[in-house]
Amino acid sequence: MSTSQIAFLKGHATENDFVIVPDPENALDLPVHLVARLCDRRAGIGGDGLLHVVRSAAHPDAEGMAEQAEWFMDYRNADGSVAEMCGNGVRVFARYLQRSGLVAEGDLAVATRGGVKRVHIAKDGDVTVSMGRAVLSGAGVTVTVDGRSWDARNVNMGNPHAVAFVEDLDHAGNLYSVPPFSPQSVYPDGVNIEFVVDRGPRHVAMRVHERGSGETRSCGTGACAVAVAAARRDGVDPALTGAPVTYTVDLPGGTLVITEHPDGGIDMTGPAVIVAEGVIDATWLETMIG
Numbered sequence: 001m002s003t004s005q006i007a008f009l010k011g012h013a014t015e016n017d018f019v020i021v022p023d024p025e026n027a028l029d030l031p032v033h034l035v036a037r038l039c040d041r042r043a044g045i046g047g048d049g050l051l052h053v054v055r056s057a058a059h060p061d062a063e064g065m066a067e068q069a070e071w072f073m074d075y076r077n078a079d080g081s082v083a084e085m086c087g088n089g090v091r092v093f094a095r096y097l098q099r100s101g102l103v104a105e106g107d108l109a110v111a112t113r114g115g116v117k118r119v120h121i122a123k124d125g126d127v128t129v130s131m132g133r134a135v136l137s138g139a140g141v142t143v144t145v146d147g148r149s150w151d152a153r154n155v156n157m158g159n160p161h162a163v164a165f166v167e168d169l170d171h172a173g174n175l176y177s178v179p180p181f182s183p184q185s186v187y188p189d190g191v192n193i194e195f196v197v198d199r200g201p202r203h204v205a206m207r208v209h210e211r212g213s214g215e216t217r218s219c220g221t222g223a224c225a226v227a228v229a230a231a232r233r234d235g236v237d238p239a240l241t242g243a244p245v246t247y248t249v250d251l252p253g254g255t256l257v258i259t260e261h262p263d264g265g266i267d268m269t270g271p272a273v274i275v276a277e278g279v280i281d282a283t284w285l286e287t288m289i290g
Helices: 032-039 085-100 221-231 284-289
Strands: 004-012 016-022 049-053 073-079 105-113 115-121 127-133 135-145 148-158 160-165 192-200 203-210 245-249 255-260 266-268 273-280
Touching: 004 085, 016 085, 032 049, 032 284, 049 085, 073 085, 073 160, 085 105, 085 115, 085 148, 085 221, 085 266, 085 273, 115 221, 127 221, 148 221, 160 221, 192 221, 203 221, 221 245, 221 255, 221 266, 273 284
Parallel strands: 016 049, 073 105, 160 192, 203 245
Antiparallel strands: 004 016, 004 273, 049 073, 105 115, 115 127, 127 266, 135 148, 148 160, 192 203, 245 255, 255 266
16 A cells, blocks of 8 residues: 555534545555544544545445446444444535535435445535435344433344433433443344434434444434334334325434435435545554554
């Protein structure tokens, strides 16, 4: 890997922030420890995750999707581990592509390990991502924090979620570490855990512990999982009613609007911003990969 000039950008979507590394031909080696250091808020650039921007045809995990989507979001958690999907990350990824002149306003497709995601970049700046369908499992878990326990709904959005409805968001604790859950066999590869309170009709607020990242200011797939879990709790299923249902989801970093359609498709709409760009210092990088 050449260390002479490696560009990066920094972006966020409802304050879920990311280091963006453009690498169209997949020429860079990004080992786990390097990604973790780049995402470190004191020793690196800082971010909840890293968006590795690669042409689908150039990456073995995405080449099968190349005919559907030119660009692949090779997403990494803040600890360097690989993840299937990140809803807020897709919006920032699309904003980067637009800012770089690689796509225009309107519709585009983005390949992810969770499948091809359809994206719409609106003139008002918001980005809508078609997040696919939620898979609800009867295999739930119990989440426990500081002596309080809740049954959590098992919702998969291309990545696993456990959604617990609580009386107060402070009951989630500090979320620095993974909230204990059982049985652990339900999520052998870990899980994102959401704690949710009601704010009004079809309006909820949440906090989340993201697998591999700790508490984050926002989680797009988590907001979708929460909206679906809230709808089912409220006795609403668009597949049965024939009408879409929309929930407003407040997160520490902002607000997302989630719509579930009768065919099961879920749309997530919210802002995405690029805030900075630069070049990773070659000397520092050499110490990280040496």
